Amino acid sequence: MTVDSMASTRPRGDCVQLLTPEGERVTHPGYEDVDFSPEQVRGFYRDFVLVRRIDTEGTALQRQGELGIWASLLGQEAAQVGSGRALEPGDFVFPTYREHGVAWCRGIDPVNLLGLFRGVDHGAWDPAEMNFGLYTIVIGAQSLHATGYAMGMQRDGAEDAVLAYFGDGASAQGDVNEAFIWAGVFNAPIVFFCQNNQWAISVPLARQTRAPLYQRAQGFGFPGVQVDGNDVFAVHEVTKRALRGAREGNGPTLIEAVTYRMGPHTTTDDPTRYRIASEVEEWRLKDPIERVRVYLARNGLADQAFFDSVDEEANDLAASIRKRCIELPDPGPMRMFQQVYAEPSPTLERERAEYEEYLAGFEGSHA
């Protein structure tokens, strides 16, 4: 019953790659004149190390019982930082639940991400202030919100664009495909950024699509580009062009970033039940960070002092977010009644008052 899938799991000829896993700068038709300043490359590297460190800390905090769960972005740093750094200040991001690297690029305090997985709140940042929507756990839902938001930008005559993230698994959801239709027929200023990390929990890409994902865009009437998602140069350039096109009125683009989820789906998952170690090892050789490190060192763009200083910064960041995460105050039970409605609900007000009275009855009796 299983069909042979044409869905790609690795870059092929038309996949944009500008930096090989070995750290070698290469070119791609149409991308010959792309250039990155040494400062920019060092910036990517710094982002990578810090973001990976935030992620490591998230996993450690979960193991120590400080978080309920953590969704690791390990292996997807280039897809996230490359696209996140392509944003202009006025652009707006719609994330899934794994976009810690994009959040970092938008200036979200990592403690806010940890707090969500700790169960302190459902998201402590103001989307309008950060131009970064709340993490969305219902698979695919945010793709429609992103499209509507882009339609709003368009009506306002704003020269901004939306960057909407989703996964290979999400590509099967109705919402995502409806978003493609809307974005296409309304020529919305949006870039759909699919991190094809090969897995949706235990389900491989071939179970979500028979054709390569980026090719789907054609049927919806807009361009689709496949990019080496572990190559920050390619991701950055492709995303920058797509966002520019959206801002200039050329409508949506679908970007498929071919990458790999190096860790478990979340801290509760055990990937050894469904995938083989050699696959993970194969992808380890395509690590997004290592290739930039080699590129910097080989071309004399960074010295040991630079690498050391980034590591030190990562240590400081880790210590700080760990401390602040553990110190996050518990919200207390009455918090659950807040902000359910804009205007008061007598029903809820009564429930709240009764519960408060009930809790007061324990004071002094129970510890």
Added chain:
Amino acid sequence: MSKVTLGKALNLGLRKALEDDPKVLIMGEDVGRLGGVFRVTDGLQKDFGEDRVIDTPLAESGIIGTAVGLAMRGYRPICEIQFDGFVFPGFDQIVNQVAKLRYRSQGRVPMPIVIRIPFGGGIGAVEHHSESPETYFAHTAGLKVVACSNPTDAYWMIQQAVSSDDPIVFFEPKRRYHEKADLDEEANPYPLHAARVLRSGGDVTVLTWGPSVKTCMDAADAAREDGHEVELIDLRSLSPMDLDPVYASVERTGRLVVVHESPRTASLSAEVSALVTERCFYHLEAPVQRVTGFDVPYPPARVEDGFLPDLDRVLAAVDHTFEF
């Protein structure tokens, strides 16, 4: 008899259903090689093959909608929804299609579909993983809705649900998956759509289902120390509801407390309260009490203990019925 977890009992029941009828299929996200995120379908794909235990693409509307077509073709799909909050992308297919096809076709198109949904909170999860959406389904004519609370019921009820020609939404108390109890595979199964008295007592009746059954059992122990004998009833079938044992009990105790995790407004306890008031008005010594989730979206994990009915809240309600 052997001691098994509730999750394992479901697994054994599903295995039996697959063995008994080649038309039975299991489909859902991660149900195959992984065996489901709660391992309820563990080993079933290995033993019954990828054609019968099917990892689907990630789309709940697709899972339910294709189950409709398979059912029309004579199959008996068991759909797994990974978590309560993720049933909603499939809600349209469930309430507009699954629930209505028999009616629309004047009985020519039966819908022998089971939709399994792990439900309820208490596992410290992020959003959408802790909800209790049973009311939406019980409110929908054409669907039957059941909730198991212990391994023996889990084992039998899932098989009964699969062999029913009606579509059944089957709720599983996720935070009780790991709780063990004796499973008697030889016993005569209790009817699927019958409520069950789990503990007899003459002072006050407590009615609940799913994950709250254990909470209420603990509360009944505590109430005994306070001198109140609780009659505990597991509703089991949420639609249709079998309230005869509840009426009989309330006629003796004069007091009823209904407990569930879903929010209160327009919930199943409202229905129970109305029916009991209609039927047992002259026997009631106190108004029907309700211990429920609050009318708020499911809160963050660090607040959920306040949201969920716990032993203290149940006891307070039990005590309150003696204050009239």
